Amino acid sequence: MNTLVRAMCGPLLLTTLGALLAIDYAGQVSFSRTWPALLIVFGLCKLAERAGA
Amino acid sequence: MKKGSIFAPLLLIGLGGLFLARNMYPDLPLMEYLARYWPFVLILWGVLRLTEVLYWSATKQPLPARGVSGGEWVLVVMLCFFGASVHAVMGFSSWFPAAVNFGGLDIFGETYQYPVAAEKPASKAPLVVIESFRGNARITGGDTDTVKVTGHQSIRSMEQSTADQASKEAVFEITGDANRVVIRTNQDRARRPGRVSADLEITVPKGASLEAHGRDGDFDVHGVNGTVNIFSDRAGVRLENIGGATRLDLTRSEIVRAINLKGSLDVRGDGSDMDLENIDGVVTINGGYTGNVEYHNLTKPVHYVGPQTEFSAEAVLGEVRAPLGTFNATGLTGPVRLQTRNRDVQMSDLTNSVDIQILDRGDIELRPEKLPLGRMNVRTFSGNITLGMPKEAKFDLTASVARGEVVNEFGDPLKEEDYRRGGALKGSNGGPLVELRTEMGKITVRQAAPGEPPLELKRFGRGPQTSPKVLRPLLKSTVKDIQPIDQ
Secondary structure, three states: HHHHHHHHHHHHHHHHHHHHHHHHHHOOOHHHHHHHHHHHHHHHHHHHHHHHH | OOOOOOOHHHHHHHHHHHHHHHHHOOOOHHHHHHHHOOOHHHHHHHHHHHHHHHHHHHHOOOOOOOOOHHHHHHHHHHHHHHHHHHHHHOOOOOOOOOOOEEEEEEEEEEEEEEEEEEEEEOOOOOEEEEEEEEEEEEEEOOOOOOOEEEEEEEEEOOOOHHHHHHHHHHEEEEEEEOOOEEEEHHHHHHHOOEEEEEEEEEEEOOOOEEEEEEEEEEEEEEEOOOOEEEEEEEEEEEEEEEOEEEEEEEEEEEEEEEEEOOOOEEEEEEEEEEEEEEEEEEEEEOOOOOOEEEEEOOOOOEEEOOOOOOEEEEEEEEEEEEEOEEEEEEEEEOOOOEEEOOOEEEEEEEEEOOOEEEEEOOOEEEEEEOOOOOOOOEEEEEEOOOOOOOOOOOEEEEEEEOOOOEEEOOOOOOOEEOOOOEEEEEEOOOEEEEEEEEEEEEEEEEEOOOOOOOOOOOOOOOOOOHHHHHHHHHHHHHHHHOOOOOO
């Protein structure tokens, strides 16, 4: 379970990064405002890792 | 056999397909597609890796230690750098310097200018429409019965022939009839719209109304008696002597300056600086302005709603100065309502009721100089409150501090009551209700002498210095005491 969560963390971060940049380019919300979402996703991944340990 | 991701071969296939398409169809704007849509490569990459991981997990295959390897992250960084650079060079981005001038030569090509001049007869009060505009436009109302445009289109390009081609694609035109004149720069028709901009001087009849749709650039509008509507992704707007209602819908703005407006002003969008002066209509602002915000002499109701602050007043006959972290106002006509999170608030020369709530930290200094006093409800979570009233003021005052102290410099009829950690100050001589409350800080009620100078604008960072260690337990127990402003 823990290995699965750890393996999913990178792809999730990558998807989030792409989504935030796409939102920025669409003129909706600037990446300079949304980047903390990356920290949140990373934190959630780490939490899930600990919960599954 | 070592397990590998299918993304790398897919990426190769995709790149091969793109370049093949480019070779087969030379007109295909491949770089433009890349510049616009490269973040979707990251999304696709992440989703594919996620699918792989889930598939391996479901089929009981061994999972990799990391979903995205170190080498792949290096590739991601390189892709981001490449994508952001292409995006900027193609002119889609405004944060990147689109052209760095060095001895007249732009790093990303030279700027070629093409003169623009056109005019069209119009009625006394036509609607002038500017479509999908990128650049700077100065619109001036005058005693004329034509709409006249002069200026130039600027095209950044590596070579003259490409610029000439772009100039033919983005051909300038002025169309419509006498009552509706359309100014069209057609910049979006150019293969690289971000590299085409225009600087236009537009003269319109004094009674004209204006509707401008822009992507990036500034609008200066002077002496127009009709309505003004500006919609732009990113624009600085300066308005002066406007007769009708004005609406600005700006995604981002470096500056909004409006002086001498007879009608209402409705601003939407985020920005930096805002300067409003002598406005005779209702002012409504919806958006966050993080720079220097100033209002002077707004004679009708003002309503501002930002991400952290909400402010309304019946009029601002004096001024409001609200740079980041501070709100300094004088000459407000109430009911005045201000709700904010982290600001020092100073108000003097107030009329009618006042309702101030600071949800986090901030000092409040009030000096209502006019009598009779209005009803006051003033609360801060953490910060000092100072209230200076004329000696003759009538009030029914209750001031309380959960942790801190109260100071009575007013004298009778106020009486101090000490609690274990805080205190209260109560007293009435028959006036309106005045409630002051801070969870942590000091409340001072004093007599204000006539003719005291206006409260000096405080700068951000001079608020209450409360240790987070002390604040933390209080947050849990008392934050619910401060209720949002009812409406």
